Amino acid sequence: MSPLLFSSFVLGIAFCAPPGIITAETIRRGAARGFFPALSVQFGSLVGDTTWATIALTGLAFVIQNNAARLILSLIGIILMVKLAWDAIKDAREGKEPSAGENNNAARSDFASGAFLSLGNPMNIVFWTGLGTTVFASIAGAPQPIHFATFFAGFLGGAILWCFFLAALVAWGRQWMTGSFFRFLNAACGLVLFYFAFQLGLQTVQNFI
Numbered sequence: 565m566s567p568l569l570f571s572s573f574v575l576g577i578a579f580c581a582p583p584g585i586i587t588a589e590t591i592r593r594g595a596a597r598g599f600f601p602a603l604s605v606q607f608g609s610l611v612g613d614t615t616w617a618t619i620a621l622t623g624l625a626f627v628i629q630n631n632a633a634r635l636i637l638s639l640i641g642i643i644l645m646v647k648l649a650w651d652a653i654k655d656a657r658e659g660k661e662p663s664a665g666e667n668n669n670a671a672r673s674d675f676a677s678g679a680f681l682s683l684g685n686p687m688n689i690v691f692w693t694g695l696g697t698t699v700f701a702s703i704a705g706a707p708q709p710i711h712f713a714t715f716f717a718g719f720l721g722g723a724i725l726w727c728f729f730l731a732a733l734v735a736w737g738r739q740w741m742t743g744s745f746f747r748f749l750n751a752a753c754g755l756v757l758f759y760f761a762f763q764l765g766l767q768t769v770q771n772f773i
Contacts, residue, residue: 576722594734604674612682641684652754
């Protein structure tokens with residue numbers, strides 16, 4: 565295994581593992597309906613992650629330097645986070661019990677939520693732009709297409725492994741979740757989502773002042 569492939573594989577796990585909005589929504593939906601909804605949220609988030617990585621690492625970061633584009637994406641992200649947070653708090657207040665049933669619309673909603681939560685945070689471009697400089701700095705000469713392909717293969721491999729691990733962990737933990745615990749989980753996830761919506765809003769305001 566090449567050093568670039570190995571380092572990008574580890575990076576994929578390290579990037580996905582820290583708790584955040586995706587983890588909160590994965591736990592909330594996975595606790596309610598099991599493994600596949602949790603996995604769908606995780607896979608959906610990879611759409612946003614790979615999109616931002618592609619923009620940064622192929623030199624297209626100038627696209628997001630447009631103030632109007634950044635503002636629109638930030639507003640979309642904030643609105644989605646607030647909406648999901650409100651749904652979680654409402655379920656906690658009403659004591660809504662988890663539903664074992666799943667249909668195609670719910671599955672699409674899980675995937676779309678993960679994708680839009682990730683795509684709706686343009687601040688990720690800062691991370692990926694800095695990361696690109698660090699990852700390819702050790703390569704002699706200019707990075708070639710094979711280097712980018714190797715990086716994405718390793719990163720996606722690590723990220724996908726983490727997706728399965730977290731979804732399985734959430735599904736396994738359902739056996740100990742009572743109705744009261746699920747209400748607490750919904751409330752906690754709702755507060756986390758509100759917090760990240762506030763943080764994104766604060767970052768957006770600071771960038772435009």
